[in-house]
Amino acid sequence: MVPGARTRIERGGRGGASLRRLAMSSLVILGVVTITFAVSRLVPSDPASLYAGARARPEQVERVREDLNLGAPVMSQYVSYLGELARGDLGVSFATKRPIAEDLRRFLPATLELALSATALAVLIGIPAGVMAADRAHRLRAVGIRLLAVTSVSMPVFWSALFLQLFVASKLEWLPLAGRIDPGTHFATPTGFFLIDSVLSGSPSNFLDVVSHLILPVLVMAAYPLGLTIRLVRSAMLEVLASDHIEAARVAQVPWRTVLWRLALKNALLPALTVLGLTFAYSVSSAFLVEALFAWPGLGKYFADAILRVDLPVISAAVLTVTVVYVSVNLVLDLLQIRLDPRVVLS
């Protein structure tokens, strides 16, 4: 983590720095597309049979070979792959024969709702907890939080999900076991985000139903990023707390509360903005495990089903899509950081 004590000199000031980030992200996305292409088309010994699926008949495999243009030189395959992507064509699922792009669009809101809720939870709890974990004035509390953090980064999501389902949902019956809403609940879903849609429906019971279904998967999904946030914020805080200006503030008898929560935290938060991106990434990438377990009708479950069927076009398209979303989120956060950091020198 970069500590909050150094001056960052950016050539060309904020505008130049932002442009450079934009160019860098485009380059990274090109790299990501290339890797995805290489892994899915070049790595398998026979991509055609893998794409067609395990139960495909030989003539189906042959058709796939033609469809994917696998006889052509690698460069021309790559170029046509880029062309398809540029048109928003992510290919066709071999299991359902449906266009993947369409499926993704349909499933994305459910996953985003889950991942954004988990990110919000992880960050809103993780940042204050990270600050407390760096506070030597309350040693016991700090140790307790560190223990919580290390437990949550060591717990497989599919395991914690199972036992939350067993105790909270099955034994205690406090919360629903799985799904996004009760089978009997119906309301219009113009946005696809049920939290918003249920509010729009005007019925509090709809909203409560959505929230009660959301709690367990969000808890499970937020655990790992929460632990990560706590650890990153703590180490950023420790770095800042050791700096001269904090010593100066303490000698000047600025109350410890102010030193910790205002003076030090603001320094630690700028680098911690990256945590937000990372938190989101970890939430999204555990989605395929969490959604499969909670029968959550989103991208993750779609992805998990594709893995079980070795539906390679769906797997690679989903990985690519999520990665591009992740890179974009990071770009936005980076631009935000450039705007917020007073130390970016304008020249």
Place this chain on the structure above:
Amino acid sequence: MAARGRVRHFGCDAVRGGKRSAIQRWSGLLGTHGDAIWHYRRSRLGMVTAAVALTFVVGAVFAPWLTPFAAAGRGVPDLSNRLRPPGAIHWLGTDELGRDVLARLLFGARASLVVAVGVVALSVLVGVVVGALSGYFGRWIDEVLMRITDAFLAFPPLLLAVLVAASLGASLRNTVIAISVSWWPWYARQVRAQVLSLRTRPFIQAAQAIGAPSRRTIAVHIVPNVMAPVWVQATADIGAVVLTAAGLSFVGLGPRPPTADWGVMIADGRHYVLSGQWWIAGFAGLAVVVVAMAFNLIGDVMRDVADPRTRGQLR
């Protein structure tokens, strides 16, 4: 002055102290003389977690000799003993094919250990080569290698491994390759940063000045001097690799049956959890949690020991 060597007294504050406060300067002074292993052994938590890690390794290596149910560990079913709860004979119960869960866990530890060591070794190898070349040569080599590294780092964790494992097909060897593909960039980044700070040091510049070949300079002077923090990271990473591997095998991208594997045990055992047979998935998950936590904590203690500011916080 030349005859007397360096002027050691006045002015040293400015040279050595720099931006650091007096207190840091003092503790830093001690840190350079401290012996990391010695400090590590003083940490109670460090010793407990090291014992857990050692148990994991010993259990994996000596699995066949540690249980009377070695055949079950290798996958031989015993259908007359299906789903027995934990008891005197089967301490942790039996699974849906009547196999002793403890034996499966011990043999599953082998799969985890193979994957963990394999991934770390492979990733460190690639990461050190890429990081050293990038940091040492700089300029366009650095630019190209780092952009490639960035692209690999851009994938959310797990997803690239899933893609690679799905393309290669499910097997233990492919799990190692799949996780390594997403793991090496972190080491490359770390090594590059180390090399960059090392490159300006006098002994490297001296080696360059006398015209030592680059390959030799990198192998003899650079790599040995950057490995210490890499090994710290690699040790701490073992827990994360075990966790990731469990995730892959949970979704069916791990070793094929009858090979024992913790992720597969959780996946298969989960169908019985809600009907009350919690011990298969329960103990397998516990094994993952304990091992992952132990290595995470070992990493924490090692970092604490290496950093004088936090040294002694974890006891």
Place this chain on the structure above:
Amino acid sequence: MTPEPATPGPSSGWTMTDLLSVDDLRITFNPPAGPVRAVRGVSLDVRHGEILGVAGESGCGKSVLFRALLGMVPPSATVTGSLRLDGASLGMDGSLQAVAALIQQNPGAALNPVFTIGRQLHLVARTDDPAVLADLLAQAGLADAPRLLDAYPHELSGGMLQRSVIALALARRPRLLIADEPTTALDATTQAQVLDLLGELRARHGLTVILISHDLAVIRRLCDRVVVLYAGRVAEAGATADVLDAPGHPYTQALLESIPRPAVAGRELASIPGLIPDGRRPIAGCAFAPRCPHVREDCRSGQPEPRPLHPGHTVACVLMEPPP
């Protein structure tokens, strides 16, 4: 009142003119590898309105000493000894912070990079009246103060930063300024200006100043009295002119020898052979003995106590005593 110590040292108990009186201060750090004695029995007085110089090599304990008085050493460190403020006993738990302010070595690090100067002044001065805050900056010699309130530290030059740090130090209306190498990080011109400012503040506000510096030229320029520390003990103390013109301790003599003097071209610049002693090992006898050109047999046995060379000038060296 403390009883008169057996040996008339730099600390002879509290007298009417003393603001601060430190007696037998010992600081030991306790890392797992074993204790490190950073300060090994320092007694000194700080008089009302004086500028006291504290000199010594890096690692001699001079910064740690005053941080301990301010309650700023880690809780794991052992601090013993007594501290008196205006004759009243004071704990070394940070109570001194109420009347003292600290000016650190590096002004670039002493200010919080993500808050404006005005915001930081506001938090320390506990008022957000811009007139008051601007006045503080003006007192520190910063013209154009109102504009500076909205500036971030990185927008200021080194000299302006150090003046802002001084303004922050003044914000709590302290009676004592502890300046730890305040000019080391500055260029020569700015150095002189900041030193003049410290002198001015003393004259204008009746502030007492402790100036910690390795630079004897800085101390000679500004200080009324000087205390020379070596390996966590007071080697020599007295009026600046006395100590620097007629040093009694071989260590002080060696320090003065090693200052480059342009007038004597071609003369080899002296350096003190050897290193400062390792705080982790017990030191038998005089800590300077291994490096001392005048070392005698009895140097290695007992620790020399401070003895008066003449009134107000003490030297802790066996040369002050008759040979055995």
